[in-house]
Amino acid sequence: MAEPLLPARPALWLVLGEWRAQPLRVAAAVFAIAVGVALGFAVHLVNQAALASFAGAVHSVAGSADLQIEARTPQGFAESLYPRIAHVPGVAVASPVVEVAATSGQIRRPGSGGTASGRLTLIGLDPFRAVAVTPALVGVRPGRDGAAIDGVYFSAAALAATGARVGGPVTLAAGGRVWETRVAGRLAGVGRAVAVTDIATAQWRLGQLGRLQRLDVRLAQGADPAEVTARLRALLPDDADIATPAGEEARSDSLSRAYRVNLGMLAMVALLTGGFLVFSVQSLAVARRRPQFALLRVLGLRQGALARLVVGEGLALGIAGSILGLGFGYGLAAAAIDLVGGDLGGGYFGGARPVLAVTPGAGLAFAGLGIGVAVIASLLPGREAARARPAVALKSGADGDAGARPRAWPGLALLAAGGLAALAPPIAGLPIAGYAAMALLLAGGVAVMPALARVLLAPWQAMRAPVPVELALRRLWGAPRGAAVALCGIVASTSLMVAMAVMVASFRGSVDDWLGQVLPSDVYLHLEGVETAGLDPAAQARLAATPGVARIRFQRSIAIRLAADRPDVQLSAQPVGATGPVQLPRVGASATPPPGEVPVWVSEAMVWLYDARPGTRLTLPLGGRKVPVFVAGVWRDYARQFGAIAMADEDFTRLTGDATRSDAAVDVAPGADPRRIAAALTARLPPALAGQALVARPAEMRAVALQLFDRSFAITYALEIVSILIGLVGVAATFSGQTLARAREFGMLRHIGVTRGQVLAMLASEGALLGLVGGIAGISLGLVMAQVLIHVVNPQSFHWTMDVSLPWGLLAGLFAALVVAAAGTAVIAGRRALSADAVRAVRDDW
Template sequence: MTAAWQPPPTTAARWMVIGEWRAHPARLVIGALAIAVGVALGFAVHLVNQTALASFDRAVRTVNGAADLQIRAATPAGFAESLYPRIARTPGVAAASPVVEIVAFASASTTGTANPAPMTLLGLDVLRAAAVTPSLIGLPPDRSSPFDPDAIFLSRAALTAAKKNLGDRITLTAANTSRSFTIAGILANTGNDQAIAVIDIADAQWRFAQLGKLQRIDIRLAQGMNRAAAMAAINARLPADARLVSPENAQASSDSLSRAYRVNLEMLAMVALLTGGFLVYSAQSLSVARRRPQFALLRVLGLRPGALTVQIVLEGAIVGLIGAGLGIAIGYGLADLAVTLLGGDLGGGLLGRGEVHLDFSAPAALVFAMIGIAVAIASSLVPALEAARAKPAIALKNAGDTTDPRHRPAGWPGLVLLGLGGLAALGPPIAELPLLGYAAMALLLAGGVAAMPFLARALLAPLQNLSLPAPLDLALKRLWGAPQQAAVALCGIVASTSLMVAMAVMVSSFRGSVDDWLVQILPSDVYLHIEGAETAGLDPTAQARLAATPGVAKIRFLRQIPLRLAADRAPVILTGQPDPAASIPLIGRTIPVPAGEVAAYISEPMVWLYNLKPGDRMNLPLGGKSRPVFIAGVWRDYARQFGAITLADRDFTALTGDRTRSEAAIDTAPGTDPAKLITALRQRLGPVIGAQAMFAEPRQMRAVALSIFDRSFAITYALEAIAIVIGLVGVAATFSAQTLARTREFGMLRHIGVRRGQIMTMLAAEGALLGIIGVIAGLALGVLMSQVLIHVVNPQSFHWTMDTRIPWPLFAGLAAALTAAAAGTAALAGRRAVSADAIRAVREDW
C-alpha cells in the first residue's frame, strides 16, 4: 500500500504562513501600517527638506551669481568702496565686481496690495559684472543701453511679486528713500526663486544714500590660481568690517539656517519608526506564541530550527516590505500636502517662502524602505529565536508562556540599557548635532521595554496578598504566571505612550517658556518696527517727532542690525537699547564690568556657537575696526537661533556711528486709545517710512508668535496624534490576539464552572491592569525621555534652554483612554473566545 503524499516541512511552513494571514489579516495590516507610518514620516520630512534646501540654494546662488569668492560686509552699512581697487589689484584676482546690495520694497500702491513686496536691490557695474557674474546682468528686449539711469531689471519672481510688466513704472523704497524706475527687462538667468532688482551701481549709491559704500565685492580668480593662496592674499587686505566668503562658506551658512530643525524632524520620524518596530515585535511575538504547537509539529516533521527562524524572520520581512512600500507612497503624498499647507520648511520659517517644487528621490525612497524592512526584520528576530529554541515535545501541548512563573524576570537588561541611555545623554554634540541625544532616547526606549517583565511583576506584587473576587483573582494570577506574554502586550503600549509623552512634555515646556519670555520682553503698550531698516532707520529728528506725539507717555528706541562674525555662520543680531540689564531676561550670573570697558550681553546661542561665557571678551567688526567688548551676562532669546548681542544705547551709537533706530517700545498715557495713537504715529512718520512701519500691541504680538510656534511644531503635533492612534490600535490588536489565543484556557474554565460573565470580567480586569501598568511605565519613561529632549537635544540643536512643564490634563485623558481601550478590547475579544467553540477546543487536548 502506497503511503499518502505529505508536503515537505518547508512547504507546510509556507502554507501555515499564508493560512495565518488569511485567518488574521488584521494582524498583517496593523504590522504593515506601523512600519508604514514611520517610513512615511521619515521619507516625507526628508523629501520636503531636501527639495526646500535645493530651492533655497538656488535662490542664494541667484543673488550671489557665479563668483569664485565674495567679500561681504559685516553689517548692512557696508564697507568703504576704497577697498575695491585694492582687491582688484591683488595677485591672482582676474576680475572684481563691486556691488551695492540693499533690501528694497515695491510700494503698496505699486503692487496693488496692502503690503509692499520685498526684494533684493543690487547695484552693479555692468562692465565689471560681465566678467564675474554675467547672470545678474539684464538686457532690454530692444537691445537699448543697459546704462540708462532710469532702467531697472527684475527677476521673474520680482516681476510677479510687484504685479508689473515690461515697460511699467515701479517705485522702490530703500534706506528711507523712494525712487521710481522703468522696467527695462527681465533677468533671464536668475530663475524663479528669488525676487531681485538690478540697477546701475552709480544710481544705487546716489539715489539710495550709499555714496562711498559697498556691501560686497564679487571675485573671479585667475585660471590655475591656487585658491588658498589667493584667499590668504585677499584676507591680508581686508578691513575688520569685511569678510571673505567662499562658495563652501555660503553653502555652510545657508545649510545651518535649518540644519538642526531638519535633523530633529527626521530623528523624530525615525523614533516613530522604532515605535512601529516594537508594535511589529508585539504582533509577531503573539503570533508565534499562538502557533507554538504548530511550529513544534513542523519540528517533529523534520524542519530544522534554523529554517524555522528564517521562516518567521521572512514573515517579518514581508510585513516590512508591504509597510515600506505603502510608507513611501504615503510619504510622497504627505510631502506634497506639507509643502502646500506649511511651506518648504514644514512651518519652521527658516528657509523663507520661495516657490518649492517637490521632486521624488529614488535613492532616498530606497534608503527609507530598507530602514523600514530592517526594523521589521529586527523586530521578528527575537520571537523567531524563541520559537526555534522551544522543545517540540513540550510546545505541542503548551501555547502559553514559556517562562516558569516561579522564576523572577531579570531586570538587569533593562537597567543596563537605561544606564547606557543616561551615559549617552551626557555626551557632547557631534558635528553640532545631538546625535548622542537621540541615541540616548533610543536606548531609554529599548531599556524601558526590556524592563517590562520585571516592572510588571514589581507593580503586581502588592496585589498578590489581597483577597479579591474570583474573576479579579484569576486575572491577577494570569498576569503573574505569564510575565512574558504580559510584557509583549505592554510593549506597544509603552513604546507609543512614551514617545507621545516625551514630545508632549517638550512642546508644552517650550511653548510655556516662550509665552513667559514674551511677557518679559513685551512690557510696553504699543510696539513699532520699521521693515527693511537694515541700512537706514528713524533719524534723531523722526525720533523726536514720535516722542512728542500726544498720548505717548514714554518711548524707548532700539536698533537691530545683522552682524557677520564668521564667514561660515549665519549673522548674529546686534542690538542697541536703553539699559539692557533691566529690560532683557538675564539668566545665570552677571559680571561687573571693568572700568572703561563696554558691556555686552549675549544670548544663549552665542554661548554654544562661539564658546563664550560671562567674563570673556570678544571683538565686534564695526566701523572698519575691531571693537572690544566685555561679556557681562547671558540672556534668554527664543527669536534669534544664531545669536544676538545687546549693547547699551550709547555704546551702540559710539561703536557703530549709527544714530538711527529701527524699533520703538511705547508706553501710552492713561486713557489713550492705542488705535488712534498708532494712526497719529504713522502720520508723523511720513508717507515713505510710514509705508514700512508695522505697529502692534503686545497681545497681538504674543498671538502671532505663538501661532508661528504652533505652525513650526505642526509636524510634532502630528507625530503626537499618530503615536496616540498607534498606541490605541496596538492595544486593541494585542489584547484581541492574546484573548483569541486562549480559547482552550477559557474552555477549561467553563468546564470547571466559571460563568461566561466572570470570564468577561476577568478579561476586562486583565486589560485594565495591563493598561494601568503600561500607562505608568509609559508616563515615567516618556517624562524621562522628555528631559533628554529638553536638556540635551534642544540646547545642542537650537542652543537655548527651557523650563519643564507637565501637561497633566492631557496625560489624565491619555491614561483613561488607554486603560479603557485595553479593558474594552479584551472584553470584546473575549465574547468570541468564551463561546461554545471554547468548550469544544478542550477536546483537542484529550
C-alpha cells in the same frame, strides 16, 4: 545533499498559511512599517528638495564668482576697495555690488499668510562687470537684447512680493528713502525676491553713496586660489570679509540643519514605533503558533531553521511595508510641499517652490531601514520560538508559558547606558548622543517592562476584588509573556507621546513667559528694511512728544558677520539700566566690566557658538574698525537661534556712528487708549518710512508668535497621535491574538458559572490593568525622556534652554483615555472568544 538553512517549502506553506489565517494582523504590521518608512522618506525628500533649491539659489546668485568679498554689516565698506581688488594679480574681474533690504507698499505681518510680503532685496550692479561673473543677475529687457544700464529688473518672487507687473509702476522704500520707478523687465532663474538695477542708480537712490556691500570676484585662469585669497585678505578693511560659495552653502545649511535633523529624528520615531508593532505582532504570532512550531521541531525542523523562519517572516513583512512606504512617502512629500512649503512650517526657506527629486540611493536606504527594523523586531521572537521546548509546548498548547521569571538586568543596563549617553556633548553641532540616549531609554524601558509589571502588580495580588478583576490580576501575574507585548507597545507609544508633549509644553510655556518679559510695554513700533537708516533723532523726538505717551524707548538692530561659515549675529542697541538691559530676561552669572571697556550682553546661543561667557571679550566689526567688547551677562532669546548681542544705546551710537533707530517700545499714560496712541504714532512717522512701519500691541505679537510656534510644531503633534494609535493597535493585536486560545478558557469559565457579563468585565479589567500599568510606566519613562529632550537635545540643537513645565491636564487626560481605550480595545478584540462555541473549541484546539 547539502541541507538548506531553511527548508523553503514548509517555510512558505507556513508563512502563507499564517497570512491567510490572520490577514488583518499581518496587514497591520505591514502598514506600521509602511508608515514609518513613508514618514522618514517624505521628510528626507522634502529636506533634499528644499536644500537643493536653496543651494541652486545661492549658486545662481553667486554665478561663476570664485569668491565674494562681503561686508560684515549692512553699512557696507568703502567703494575705494573696488579698484584695489581689481588690480590684484590673479583677479580677472571684480564686480562691485550694492545690496539693500527694501520694502514695497504696506508690508504684511509675518504669519498673516499670502505671498505679497512686501519684502525684497535690491541689488545694484555694474552690468559690464557683472555679465562676466554673475550673469544671472543681469536683467533682460523684453524685446531688446543687450545689457541695459538703467531700469529695475525683478525676479518672479519679487514681483509676487510687491504685486507689481512688468512695465508697471512700483514704489520701493529702502535706507530711509522712497523711490518711485517702473519695472523694466524680468530676472529669470533667480529664486529669491530680488530686484536688480544699475549700481550708480542703487547708490544714489538707496543712500549708499561711496559704499559697497559686496565684490564678486572671478579669478584669472591658472591663478592659484589660495595665493590670491591671501593677497586679497591683506587688503581688506575691518568691515569686509571673504566668503566662498561653499561657505555660503554651509551658512544656509546650518541655518536650518538642527530643525531638519529634528524632523528626521521624529520620522525615525515613527519608524521605531512601527518596529514595535512588528515586534508585538511577531511575538504574538510566535506565542500563538507555539504548538505548531513544536510540532515542526518534533517532525524534524532544526532550532536554527525555526528562528530563521520567524525572521524570514519579518523580512517579508519589512519588504512589503517598505515598498508601500516608499510610494506613500513620495506622495506625502509632494503633498507637504504643496500645502506647507519646503520648510515644513519652520519658516526657514522663504520663496521658491522646491522640486522633488528622488535618488535611488535614498529610496534604497529607507527601504533598507524599514526592512532592517522589521527583521530586528523579529529576532527576539525568532529566538524565543527556537528556544521553546517542543515536548512541553505540544502538551500545554498556546497557553503554555514557561513561567520563567522575566529578567530585569538587560533593561536596566540599557537605561543606564541611556543615562550616560545623555551626558555626552554634541557631535558636529548635533545632539547625536542625545537622540541615542532617547532610543536607549526607550529600549531599556520597554525591556524592563515584564519585570516591572510584576513589581507593580505585586501589591494587588493580596487584595480582594470582584471576581472578574481578580481573574484578570491572576492572569496577568501568571502569564506575563502574553501581556508583555501589549505592555511594551503601550509603554513605547505613551512614553514617546509624553516626552514630546512635555517638551512642547515646556517650550511653549518658556516662550510665552519670555514674550511676557521682553514685551513689557503697551505699544510696539517696528520699521522693516531700515538696516541702513531709520528714525533720526528728530523723528524720535517727534514720536516721544506724542500726547498720551508716558515713556518711549528706542532700539535698533543690525546683522553682523562674526564668522564666515556661520549665519549673522544680531547686534542691538538697548536701553540699559544699572544691572544691564532693562527688558531682557537674564540667565546665569554676570561679570562686572572693567572701567573703560564697552559692556555687552549676549544670548545663550552666543555662549554655545562663540564661547562668549561672562568675563570674556569679543571683537565686533563696527564703524569700519574691530572693536573689542566685554561680555557682562547672558540673556535668554528664543527669536534668534544663532546669537544676539545687546549693547547700551549710547555705546552703539558712538561705535557705529548710527543715531537712527528702527524700533520703539511705548508705555502709554494711565487712562490713555493704546489703540489711539498707536494710530497717533503712525501718523507722526516720516512719510518715507510710514509704509514700512508695523505697530502692534503685545497681545497681538504674542498671539502671532505662538501661532508660528504651533505651526512649526504641527508635524510633531501629528507624530504624537500616530504613536498613540500604534500603541493601541498593539493592545488590540494582543487581545485578538489570544482569542482562539482563550475560547477554551472562556468556555470553561462559563461552565463553572461565570456569567457572560463577568467574562466581559474580566477582559475589560485586563485591558484596564494593562493600560494602568503601561500608562504609569510609560508616563514615568516619558517624563525622563522629556528631560533629555529639554536639557540635552534642544539646547544642543538650537542653543537655548527652557524651563520644564508639565502639562498636568494633558497627562491626566491621556492616562484616563489610555486606560479606557485599552479596556475598550480588549473587550472588542476578545469578544469573539465569547461567541465561539465551547464545544467547537475542541475541534479548533488541534
